[in-house]
Amino acid sequence: MTDFTPIPTSWVGPIRISGNAVTDEVTVPLATYESPLWPSVGRGARISRQVEGGIQVTVVDERMTRSILLRADDAATAVAASRTITDRIDDLRMVVEAQSRFAKLIDVDTEVVGSLLFVRFAFSTGDASGHNMATAAAESLIEAILAFSPELEYGSISGNWCSDKKATAVNGILGRGRSVVADILIPRDLVETGLRTTPERLEALNTGKNLVGSTIAGALRSANAHYANMLLGFYLATGQDAANIVEGSQGITYVEAREAGVYFSCTMPNLIVGTVGNGKGGGLPVVEDALQRIGCRSGGEPGADARRLAALIGATVLCGELSLLAAQTNPGELMATHRVLERGERRTA
Amino acid sequence: MTDFTPIPTSWVGPIRISGNAVTDEVTVPLATYESPLWPSVGRGARISRQVEGGIQVTVVDERMTRSILLRADDAATAVAASRTITDRIDDLRMVVEAQSRFAKLIDVDTEVVGSLLFVRFAFSTGDASGHNMATAAAESLIEAILAFSPELEYGSISGNWCSDKKATAVNGILGRGRSVVADILIPRDLVETGLRTTPERLEALNTGKNLVGSTIAGALRSANAHYANMLLGFYLATGQDAANIVEGSQGITYVEAREAGVYFSCTMPNLIVGTVGNGKGGGLPVVEDALQRIGCRSGGEPGADARRLAALIGATVLCGELSLLAAQTNPGELMATHRVLERGERRTA
Amino acid sequence: MTDFTPIPTSWVGPIRISGNAVTDEVTVPLATYESPLWPSVGRGARISRQVEGGIQVTVVDERMTRSILLRADDAATAVAASRTITDRIDDLRMVVEAQSRFAKLIDVDTEVVGSLLFVRFAFSTGDASGHNMATAAAESLIEAILAFSPELEYGSISGNWCSDKKATAVNGILGRGRSVVADILIPRDLVETGLRTTPERLEALNTGKNLVGSTIAGALRSANAHYANMLLGFYLATGQDAANIVEGSQGITYVEAREAGVYFSCTMPNLIVGTVGNGKGGGLPVVEDALQRIGCRSGGEPGADARRLAALIGATVLCGELSLLAAQTNPGELMATHRVLERGERRTA
């Protein structure tokens, strides 16, 4: 029998957004035990509404991946097989199309290590995040490959070069999930009145903390303060597989102090999200309601809802990142805010 | 006004566990949209009950960290200041004790990059995961340091060398959170009957997929199939800050085929979890109930409940990892299981 | 005025090699201050001559890369420009061909971070390693791009996404240099008599040390004992830019104990080497002589000499890796060997 764990959820915003997937003002849901996240994102949202066009979000790419592991006797055999596989990509495309209405094979990469052959498939998966679609397709692809390359043996349906829910470099470099860049140019006076800081201090903090600090931490394709917090809240509230915040958290905050103000950007190459599939649909009314309220039930062309979702997430991440970084430029501000919020929480609880 | 997002939750087990923090059979809660996780962990739990002593879990270490960023004019000044800080660790200990009942400063590391000085504090935090405790302590420590080293300037309350919710190497190497190793020696015949595989196939899969596959993925201190899934489920059900699955997911599965059977282990250096603090306590009855049912409300010596919690998580991760790897040794098993489960889900929904 | 630093150099082998670039027995030069390297590689060479076909080396790929950095006002502009660049790859190909007899543009990758646009060009460069060829081509490509996308500004001729002589993940994943896999199946009795160990102990050592040990070290796409030593020796002796051992060292040793013996392989995705260009040619007779003696002056089709060179390096790395790992399976053997060798050195010095 299934119970439910109720995660406190608040609607924050509206956030003003423009770009190639959304031009709208949208209030977004964040499910989290860490309630200070709500006013933090809220402060960023307030900034967005005071800037023409708000936060600009560009959806750059979308794909879901699965890598398989095959075994050969030696490297020469594995390399020869890898070439056969690459050459027969059109056959493989047909294999995928024969077993799925939505999944399409868009790329194949191979890598040989000794006698091991790894093959990484990239699929477009419509509005789904595509975990199951990719696994099912990969299973058919293994069968097809073993049929035309009988010198290979099955190794694993997943070879960890996918990579799902693990801290790796490959997802950012070859792509996995929706790739999104959110940015905004905030006028100098709004930085001062709305964020109690300056463009120069924001840039210096980002360089010292997110870029240099992450480097000494031995970070991997990751240079941000707390993308994971916003991703977790948004993923839970909209029925996503929130374990994918692992790769989602690997993004880069880039800040420039300009004459006009501060250019602030969040680059998120690995948002594994969708509007249909596991966790979505009729079974969970709260999730369904959330997806409707944020406008991800348009029923337009396949992928449009998921791209909108990814863009909303991108804007939300920027709101929270901006607010936290601004707070950290001032000694004592972070804890003071937490203390006020927690007192407030207790009083209203 | 706060709503709630209800996450489907199932109690799985009991898992048989022994070791330096728990010797018990415990049923555990997993809150997740990915319902196939439940029978997967359940299969591992069944194995644990057929082995004497079940899964052995060793809690190795516990600490919470926060790094600060200070600025100097040049490296010579920063290095000199770093030595003063290290020399005055006893003064800094007193600063921490003066402002917190629970937090104790147990370690200080410094790193200089040009004129930037990063200082990483490690605290013991009793039964709390310690995020806020560490931040509050760090704030007092900054004040103390700037008082005795006025040649430094405030840079940031967090310098990303902590590192919180980011994929980095430092957490595993210097430590962050509870560090846990779970292992089990499963007799050869039980591997075959209970997991439909062999010790040799499990070892070969782990080497090819988790070790070599992760290497080509450019993984960072991470060699496992899906720790993040079990961590997310357990963290949500017990009121943890689930964004910490980012570092939690960086663990290592190590498998050896032995004459007696298969030695299977999961090493998790970074479990950021606690039994008191944010998300726990009276405000959320479901979470409170979950913590009570798993025995984490003993009220014993500070830290004992949190160590029990970490050990339970360790055992749960092993159950899920073992089950998935066993399934992946067999072509077609993973999707077949998913399909059966999902049909079951739909029928009962 | 130029002096010379004489690096002690020994010719080791012959190594028996077969594969898609070399089928031959070749003695190879190693220039190094670490003289124990010579007998170590020599032991591996001896093994190669006792196996039919010797070490099999497969050259998998070859390319040289250079990434440039361009600046835009915002991400939307950068992303739009990145698409223009990708769409105009044929124009860019012609730009490259117009300014070089050898360089050919074979791939273009783009990545946007905020308002920064990184473009990574991959070239085939014939028998050259291609550093200068790639830089010269990239310079022309910048001019061409800024001409058709005047909304961009010059950022840098190198954006570090190339990546030259740095420890990164991108080179292994997108490719840089010649990519080579060397492997051998050594009969069980030869493992015992020639290497004083067993297939099982070699496999266990490789798993524990090169795979798990590298993982806890926070290694990046690197799982080997000492590729850097052999690469340095070979690179110096043949006029290569030996600073490229940084990425060259990022390779993977994979070992399987099989019934017939031990399958031992070394995968080296990033050998930045050539037989023409800087450091080669008439100016340095010792280097010229070395290239001739190892058969890399065939004057055949462009690239053939360089592929032969890469294959020889691959086989040499395997010899040294095999020998060291075999020694490390036995307590005390490594230092005992060093002590004998050093005494011998002193006596003959």
Add this chain to the structure above:
Amino acid sequence: MTDFTPIPTSWVGPIRISGNAVTDEVTVPLATYESPLWPSVGRGARISRQVEGGIQVTVVDERMTRSILLRADDAATAVAASRTITDRIDDLRMVVEAQSRFAKLIDVDTEVVGSLLFVRFAFSTGDASGHNMATAAAESLIEAILAFSPELEYGSISGNWCSDKKATAVNGILGRGRSVVADILIPRDLVETGLRTTPERLEALNTGKNLVGSTIAGALRSANAHYANMLLGFYLATGQDAANIVEGSQGITYVEAREAGVYFSCTMPNLIVGTVGNGKGGGLPVVEDALQRIGCRSGGEPGADARRLAALIGATVLCGELSLLAAQTNPGELMATHRVLERGERRTA
């Protein structure tokens, strides 16, 4: 019989240096096939001589490490043994002192992965880089540990957690080799006249290329343009084991545009260098002569010569890094310089 490979070598400078290991003007040798390196470092040296105090170099730490791998039946046994080892550090210190005049054990770290126990020893090694000293000491330490913990078995004399000549995170975080920071504040007009650029353009380039560009490359604790080039040249000319440029290359360039000019710094945590031991001493007169000319034959207290050497290397790296970054701020400058230099080379050859 041993031959020699003559590496072209030029003396560059003098470089003006001050700090805790050297206050002097020193001309330094660089052995390399890449002759454009010489004028590039030379330009940086010229800058150093026009700044009061020149390049300031701070030696932060020095140690050599070796990790061993031991095997236990399970994690509980491994963890218990790791505590015994840590508790008996004084005994282990005596083991090291009994077998070496110079090596001293200064730190022990342990990490358990399943049943595998890794122990990382850090030694001070006087003026030597300490490879052999550390290995010999580790061998004695294994014997001692197996004597008092007979439940353990020998795994390997090196467990790759050392890590020698591999791209890892551990060396920077726990320390390996001499750790050095070099920095300089260059007046604004000198930046313009001597480097044809501005403080702002240098800072922007460093942020875009070395920090952000390295991040997308998936770099590991590495954010610089070409440390490896200077390290290779210096290491070869002074008899170092140049394969250690692999970890040496993992350093961070940090730049700040200030009112007074540009603050430019190079942080190099892992310089594995020494003035005695392999490759040094009487056997190689050119190396001996180089060490004398740069003042590393003082015969002062153990370690002083090696610290001087490390400081000189740090200053040299800064010269080359500064010059290349300055060139890259200007479109076309890099190739134009290369072309002039190469024509010059040919004419004088």
